[in-house]
Amino acid sequence: MTRNFCLWILLGLGACSQPPEVRLFPADLYPEQLSAWGVVVRRGDALVFTSRAQPYELNSPLFSDYALKLRTIWLPPGTTAAFNADEAFDFPTGTIVTKTFFYPRVNGASPTILAAWQGWSGDVEAINFIDHEIIETRLLIRQSDQWDALAYVWQGNDAQLKITGAIRRFEIELDQQTAKLNYLVPSRNECAACHATNHSTGAIQPIGLKARHLNRSYPGDEYNQLSIWQNKGLLSGMPSLDQVQKTARMEDAAASVDGRARGYLDINCGHCHNEKGAADTSGLLLDAHTRSVHQLGYCKAPIAAGTGSGGRLYSIVPGQPDASILIYRLEITDPGDRMPELGRTLIHQEGVALLRQWVAEIPGSCIVEA
Template sequence: MKKLTILFVFAFILHACDKDDSFTPVCDIVTNVAANSITRNSAIITWNNTDDSASYTLEYGISGFVLGSGVIVSETNLSTQLTALQANTTYDVYIQTICSSNNLSSYTNVYSFTTLEPAVVPELRPTLSELNLFSNNLYDLNITSLAFEYNLNTTLFSDFAHKQRLIALPDGTSMTYDGDGLPIFPDNTVIAKTFFYNNNERDLDEGRRIIETRVLIKINGNWESGNYKWNGEQTEAFLDLDSSILPVSWIDNDGITQSVNYKIPSNTDCFTCHQSFDNLKPIGPKLRSMNFNVNGSNQLQGFIDNGRLNGITNSTSVRSLPNWEDDTYSIEDRARAYLDVNCASCHIPGGQCEDQSDTNFAYETSLVDSKIVERKETIEFRISDYNEGISMPLIGTTILHTEGVELIQAYLDTL
């Protein structure tokens, strides 16, 4: 009897619901939410729904915002464009379907997207962060995806400072092959080099001290230079064209505390080394200096393959400057490579010292034309000790590079 009563009640409810004209279908939650045409400050949000008569409320904000506190957008279509967004920022989006004033769906689960990184600014702005060369925390030196790091097989000695080098090319452009030396850079190229010391070479977790970031920008066919000095808090670097001295100490790989009075060059000092026939130009990113393996693959070939360097198809067409520390090369090749990087910017036709000296330390210059043999004693004297205004190089270092001097002396002893 009890079972019959339950069945009767259930049947009555079904019959009553069937006759209830006020029954409202459930308002469906939208599906397939997506972000398209994402730029640095905008994105188009799309979604799907089978109800052609529905409208929608979209709420968005920086990732992690509380629903109800975001920006509200009302929409009758299956897409909407969000504008005035912040670059390199993740946003959360929620969408609600409105079938009628009293029939709303639940909000979708959160959908997130990230805007593109800000464009690199090819101008000497007051602060380094304004150039957009790095993403997020400036101290981390995370290079923007719109720039790329480059390395040199033999590097300039700068009082044992470490360096991070980068190139930012304008959108849709590339470097152009022009022989083994410097490539042709398009206008609005930005080249930057950041100098820093690890606090403890044996434990990099102890952090580093960033000193300066030197910047070259090509504008209307000419290069402009500027130097950004980092503050003590390591949160920002400021454009400063004057020279200054900064005491720096660190623990080397042998556990010995080292110290230097690091000299940040003035803009005039930079021109001294970076001039060629009275025009400012880059020194480091010559193709022959970048033509070597980095992390197991040829760096220059990588630039070719990813479209950063055109006019050439294979890195084997470019000579390679030897690594002066690689003793598989002859002592002559190593010493000449060291002289090229550390001395040839001035001791070369068109360089600062052309009128004072007839030496030509460019690696590709023959020994006869280099005048190294004829000037052997002068070279020995100028590199053997550090005396400001006399020692070579004249600027860029404040201490003797013992390993480099020993290499050059050993080479001179063979002549």
């Protein structure tokens, strides 16, 4: 029934006299309900988005406590984003980016137990409110002078604007055991904690909407996302695809461990740990542009890590993951010590395994000086 309903919607066969519309609002009139934007809405038991928005996936996504994410981008008709080789594309005023966070439910569990992410098909049709706990939809709105970030929390038929964010408490199944999950919906200022990638200006920027992260096909699709955007006239100035950077996907066994690890660090850490980011105070830089192995943490003493050092001496000790602060920070869940500071309360086992392998394979040791 649910599936038929979805298909019926997607085929546009419904006798819908007044289809909803995408609307833009000025910053002082942001609507309390997500549906007002007309980009992502609930229809019956299905989550649907406007046919003019593009769903997209990233090569290596930010880990968010095993949540699944539906990402869409909508550009005002007739507008185009400008390609950038390194940074987020320059999007036109009126662009709306959405990211909806959801989990599959463990079958038959009552009350709800969430299932941890096992990778998903990208099949938008499969997202419904029966089999899934749909938690929040975050928006990035490109105003003429800046990007704004908003989080809407799903409740019933719509999602409500939550400037202050929220903590939602769930049970989640991890390794066939049930764990507690204190899921954080970020406040507006917490959104900026990651999205103000240049901490000095404090300007909010998209993080995933960069060439290297987008350079792939959408699951189930044979064409590269960037090529599709280019062909649809949504993206201008892109060189030929073989000239575009590409982040290795963390689960791609054919890619190098170094490439996958650096891609993971870039998307999970680089928004703060870059030379203009909030964490430049640490001297540890983990974004894709960092070339100095010392800045990357090799034999680098912590500055103000405090208890976050875990009693270890260096961010990375080549060959020794168990002596590396970086690994400690990923394996701890204490809010004062864990990294990233926001958006992770669980341990990302697959990410940790990748970075452990990466550190283990780094040659050398920390040299004794003086």
